[in-house]
Amino acid sequence: MQNFNFVNPTRIVFGKGNVPKIGAEAAKAGRKALLVYGGGSIKKNGVYAAVTAALKQNGVDFVEHPGVKPNPVLSHVREGIKKALADGCDLIVAAGGGSVIDESKAIAAGAKYSGDVWDFFCGKAGIKEALPLFTVLTLPATGSEMNSGCVVTNEEKAQKYSAHGAALFPRVSVLDPETTLTLPRAQVANGAVDALAHLIESYFTTADRDVAVTDEIVHALARSVIASTRRILKDPADYAARASMMWTATLALNGLASCGYGGTSFPNHAIEHSLSALYDIAHGAGLAVVMPAWFKWHLRKAGPERLEKFGAAVFGTKDAGAAIAAFESFFREAGAPVRLSEAGIPAADIPRVAENALGLMQMWGMSYTRAEVEEVLKLAA
C-alpha cells in the first residue's frame, strides 16, 4: 500500500425530493448565480423549475448559461466566463450531468483568473481559486459532482484535456435519483461504462498490487454498477437501483477507489478522449470501445493477474480471457458499442487517433509509444 493523501470536502445531499435544497445552500455563498445547464432536458424533468424556484425563494438572483454540449467545448466555457464576469456572478449553480458540471468548474476557475482558461488544461497554469460551485446532478456517470477535476474540449486544437484543483470541489451536490428516472437507455449505458472505466484505470495500472482494502472497494463498486444497471434496464422506474447507481458512480471517482495504489495512469481515458475529441461520440460509448481492447493489450503486456482477480470478484469468471469477455458482454447488454466500427469510426483513422492520444498521454505523464496506442486501437477494430 502506497502513501496517499485523501480529502473530499463536498457535501452530498442525496435522495428524492431534495433538488429544492440547492437554494438555501447556494444562498450561503453568494447573491448572484450563473446557472449552467445543457440542452434543456432539465426543463422537461422538472429540475429547471425546481432549481430556479429554490434560488428565487432564497434570494439568489441568477443569469442563465444554457447549451453545454455533451463533451463541453472551450468556446462555450469562455462565453460562460464572460457572462459570469459581466453579470457579477459570485457563485455557479450547475444543473445536469458531468459535462455541465465540468464546464461549470472551468468557468468557476476561469472567472477568477486573469489569463486564458485553457492555460489550466494545457499545463501552463495551476488553479488557485474558483467561484463557489453548487451542483444538481441528473446523470450518474462522471463523478464530477464530488471531485476536483474537469474535462473540456478545445475545438480548434481537437484536444480533450483535463484540469484539476482543490478549489474545484463543489461545495454542495444534490443527488436526487428521481431526476434520472427518465434518462434515455443510451445514457444509462454510457453512465455505467464511464463509472466502470473510473474503477478500472487505477486498479489495473497500479504499481502496487498489495492494496487489499482498495481492491475490495473497487470490486464492490463495480459489482454495484453492474447489478444496478441490469435492474435499471429491466425496470427503468426502479428507484432503489437508480439510487444505488447514482451513489456508486459518485464514489467511483471521488478518490476513494484509488487510495494506496501507486504509479497509476488513465490510458483508457486518454485514448477515449481522442475519440470524442475527433468524432461525435459519447464518452461512455468511446470507453466501451477502448476498454476491451486495452484489456487484451494489458493481458499481453502485464499478464493475467489483475484480470483474474477482478474477473473472479466481479463477474465470477475463471481466467483473464473470460473476464475480458464478461466486460464486453456487459457493455453489449447495456447497449454500448464495443468496436470502432460499431461507433462509426473507420479503422483507417487509427493513426490519427493515436497521434491525438499521444499528446494527452504526454500531458498526463504516460510513456506509451505511438506503436503501443495503435496496437490497442487495432484490437478495437
Added chain:
Amino acid sequence: MQNFNFVNPTRIVFGKGNVPKIGAEAAKAGRKALLVYGGGSIKKNGVYAAVTAALKQNGVDFVEHPGVKPNPVLSHVREGIKKALADGCDLIVAAGGGSVIDESKAIAAGAKYSGDVWDFFCGKAGIKEALPLFTVLTLPATGSEMNSGCVVTNEEKAQKYSAHGAALFPRVSVLDPETTLTLPRAQVANGAVDALAHLIESYFTTADRDVAVTDEIVHALARSVIASTRRILKDPADYAARASMMWTATLALNGLASCGYGGTSFPNHAIEHSLSALYDIAHGAGLAVVMPAWFKWHLRKAGPERLEKFGAAVFGTKDAGAAIAAFESFFREAGAPVRLSEAGIPAADIPRVAENALGLMQMWGMSYTRAEVEEVLKLAA
C-alpha cells in the same frame, strides 16, 4: 435507499514516515497546542519524539496532557479543558488511539463552552464550536480519526455516553501504519472487533434492505478487516496488511458504510458501553462478547435474511447460524473473549448491565425493553 447527507472534511495523510507532517499542518491552525496522549506507548514507538520535534520545528508551542485511559473518563477530560484554557491553547494535537482522540474531541468542545462538558453527552447541549483538532493515529479501531463523534465515561454516574458535532471532525489525521507494527496482539484483536462492530450495526438494523451499494461496501470492508487481521496475526511485521487494516478501520466509521440505510441504531454498542462503564474491559473485547449474542437474538427477532446475506458475502457461509458461528470463530481466532464469563463478568450481573444499557439506549432513541436486553445478555452467558 433512504435519503442521506454525507460530508467528511477531514484530511487524511496516510503512510509510512508521515508522522512529522503533523507539525506543518498544526501550524496552520494555531501557535499553542494541547498535546494529548495516553499511557506512554507513543514514547516507546517514536511517535512522541516525532510529534514534539515536528511541532517545535514548525513553531507550535505545546503543553502536555498525558494519561488518557483506554475508556477515557470525564474527570480527565475536565482536567484537559482546564489545562487548555489556563495555557491559552488554540489547537489540540492527539497522538494515540481512539480513546486519546475521543478525549481530545471532548476537550476541544469543552474549551469553547461555558457550561460543563458533560452537557454534550447527556443531551443537555449541542456542540457549536471546538478547538481545531489534529491527530496522529496509532491504533486502527474506532474510526474517531475521521468522524465527528466521541465517547467518554462519566465515572461518578457509570455512564459511557457519546457526543457528536460537525466541529469535532479532525482537521488533519496522520495515519502511519508503521506506528502499529508493535501493537500488542490483544489490541490487534480489539481493533478488528471494533471495526467489524461499526460495520454491522447499521447493516443489521436498517429499515431499508434495498441499499445495494452500501451493502457491497460493508461486505468489502468486513472482508478487508478479516483478511488483514489474519495476515497481521500471522506476521505482525506485514506492512501492507497493517496499512490495509488501518485504512479499513477508518472507513468503517467515517459515514460511508451507512449511506442510504434508514432507521438504524447501535444496540451492540449500547450494551457494550455498559460493560466497559461497569467493568475494566476493553471496548473491542466487550463487543466480541455482545455481538454473537445479539446476532442470535436478531435471528429470532428479525429472521435470517441479513445474516444470510452478510455471511455469504463475507464468510462464504450458507445460513444464518453458520454466519454467527463464523463471527464467533473469527473473534476466538483473534484472541477475543466471546462470552461474559470469558471476560470475567458474572451472569448474576446481567440485570445491572441491562439497567445501565437501557439509559444509553433511551438517549440514542432505541426502544429495547429491559427484558430484551437481558435476553441478549443471557445469550452471551
